[in-house]
Amino acid sequence: MGSQSCELLLLAEAGEKPQPSGPPIRLAWPNANDQRRSVVGKASPLKKVGNVGANNLFIVSVSQRDMEMHYKATDATLHVPLHWSPTVQNVGEQELLQHFQRAASKALVILGHAPSQLGDALIRIALASNGASAGALLKSLLAFSSIHRHDVHSQAVELKLQAIKALGAASAVGEITTPQAIQHVAAGMLLCSFETHQSTCTSGDWQWYLGSVKHIIQTTGLYQVQKRDDNLNIILDWVYYNDVHARFCKQYWHRKPKPLAIARPIPPAHNVRPPSPILTEDSSAGMILTHLLSDVIDAISAAPAPGSPASDIDKYNEYIKILNWRIRNVVIPEDLKDDNGENPELPLVLELYRLAILIYLNRACKTHFQPRTKLQQLIDAAFQLVSTVKICDWQFPIFVIGCEARSDEQRAAIMELMARTEKGGSSRVFNHTPLLMQAMWAQEDLAGGDRTDYNQRLTSVMSCCGIMPTFI
Template sequence: MTNQKKSCWTCKARKIKCDRGVPTCQRCVRSGLECQGYAPRLSWPRDNDRKRTLTVDLPTRAALRRGSKVRFINTTAKDVELYRHLAYLTLQQPQFLVRPTPSLLKKPQFVVRNMDLVHYFHADAHLSLVAFSPNTSDIRDALIRMAFASDTDSGRALLYALLAVSALRRSGFHEETLQFKVAALHALSKSSGIASLGTTESVQHVAACMLLGAFEILLPSDSSGEWIWYIRGAMDIIRETQLTKAGTEADINILLDWTYYHYSLSTFTISHWRNKAVILDSSPNPTICEPVGGQDTLVAIDKQLFRSPNPTHEILNLLAEACDTLLSRSDPRSQEDSYKEHLKQLEQRIESIPVTPDMAADGAELSGLIKLYKLSTLIYVIRAGQTTWESTTRLDNLVNRAFAIPVKQPGCYHFFPLFIVACEARTDEQRGAVLDLIARTEGYTFMRSMKMLKAGIEAIWVQRDLHADSDLLMNYMDLMNVVISSNTTLPSFV
């Protein structure tokens, strides 16, 4: 079928006559080249091109309201600055993609009693907690039981942290919310001073850290990147008190699964973060990790990896291992045969993970999530091992399979697989489907802010378009580093 009035972008770049075949030019197929299609795209004007600008008739607001499928991806000065940073590897950090909402204290709409907040947490606020399991009711029930298990400093810390999250979800960030958070931190500080924590106190301490981390993830402010200190603090307590050997108590296992999930996803962010200081407290006494040094100090990361004992979380273990293994193209070790062989073995281990877990309380929903994480992690590892961002038949098949999972769902609550898969979108239809999915997900009242995630995805799209006609070879890892670091705070991809 031939009904195009112009040549495909590939033939145009080669300066040859195009047969204008739809959907793919047969000249490109016979030459073994990727046909870049006919859709409009961003490109740099050539030096000898006198036609510096193109104008189009924009649809009216009324037309857009009537359901027009026209979408716009704007290229701004920030995108161009990001492009130049990638092109010339400048030392200056590009401007931030998204600036969080200022943390202005708001008056609560009404004063509520503490137990009212506990009931609200049970009924509604717990839905905003993110875990690998699609069902957070088990975490909710375990946290409430732990909070009232004993009247100790660690128990009060957990209760105040629970009230802080509930108040934040109910009325926003106001004076009462801040008071609950400060009270939780004060109780945690006192609990940390105890020479030896018992099992109950250790579990409460970990749970309080996790809730404070969730609080920071839910709050889009300049300090919301501090979630990493609470997650790593919880992991320190688990390690020092050996909670993994505390037996098979259900509440402890639920808490450990929740903590391991956040820890595994944090390794992805940390491996690409090139902005502010990330110095972790690795002192022998379990406490809350706190940042040290100014914004310009170098990144120092505790590389010790912790594996989840839950077999359902094996894909998360491999994701954390991949983030710890992958090297930048500027690292000479990335050219060694041993490194390339390690990546191949890692890919094989990811592919061998069974999609259906042995013990899955949530059945098909959890199996679909494992499949999505498996595909997105495999795409990430393959891309990171490439010298340039190029397409292969294997990658195209993986991307198509991954796209088929979330885009038709009512929402996608896990940021990492959505981010990895969305970055692979090339056509207007794929990108539109991603934007529609994000819009549907944002429609749920319990969802956390997706502004940073959406800004990062669109930044990746723009850079891919800007590099399409350039001789510059775009590297996947470099682009991930720059885009993820172009935030005012450490982004969370849970």
């Protein structure tokens, strides 16, 4: 439509109050007579009129640009701009493949496996055949390599579109085999990683790709495959890790679709959860922590409502105590290294992750099952590690621990850790994380020590994002 004007028919029904599309504007404190700084939004009074008839319809001539400016000005949305690199020269596919194997694969986010192991598995799966599914996976791999190397530019976008087109062609051939299904899942996860690598306000399709991947897994029965090889195992663990962290954000991000937005069909399995991996004595500490985080998210979501029977509350409290005990007793070997020896600080980072899960459980659970001093000890131990580790490629512990920063020294330490991590090639861009942490800090400073509801604050802050954030 561009700059051309369009005729919009605006109807106003008597007495009907407009419904805001974004998160509610509210204070960090509930007292109406509080004299501290505040943000208050007042709706204009609506006049009571009779029923609207045909003679009361109004034709207003506005342009598409006018509508966009209106929604942008009236919607409290956190916008992260897209960084476009227009001057980058295209490079050959062989060079992109080598870059993926050498550097880009290390930016794939997974817990319990070395990222380079995941990258090697993706290359093996992509080169295993010459079919349409393999071609789609290869294009997805090259697209991710391109965006990792040069940020967002024309070649990366073209490779992504070619991958989507190839996936569509591969899906049109009829029933797919198990190897082809694995290639479809791997391609979808790479497209998901393509979107989350920059995490801008134009990259909300990652939810759609993750939902599509779960739909493929469900319809093809990949979890029921009896003889799984290492390639399938690591791909399924990758999906599980991303799904757990998506559920963490989904319970706090409450935002209605924007008016005039083009709605994309949601995959049938969008809300289907992949089965949890079967933990054994040989399971890695990373997989155990991912499993425990999933249990914590479920526990927070299943908290008894106010006024529930005392027996239900007691049962829930006992489960929370058991869950807390399980997290505290996760053993992280001091000499632990990933299989390729890439991360000598892995034990420290996993301990940071474990502390983040404990802090989140204590904060988000409305049952105060241990003294405040115990929680403060966890926070102090976490910030001691923040100052010790050189990098942390996982954003969940940085966000959870960062939200607990109260002093300028703690806030500077968490920001410096993010800066050190971003300088390495194994990290995706920190966009939403520092902005949302700063919003949480502002809420805490305004509250002035008042104990406000932790879950409510997370909901208020995360819902300001135009797309659902992710802390993988």
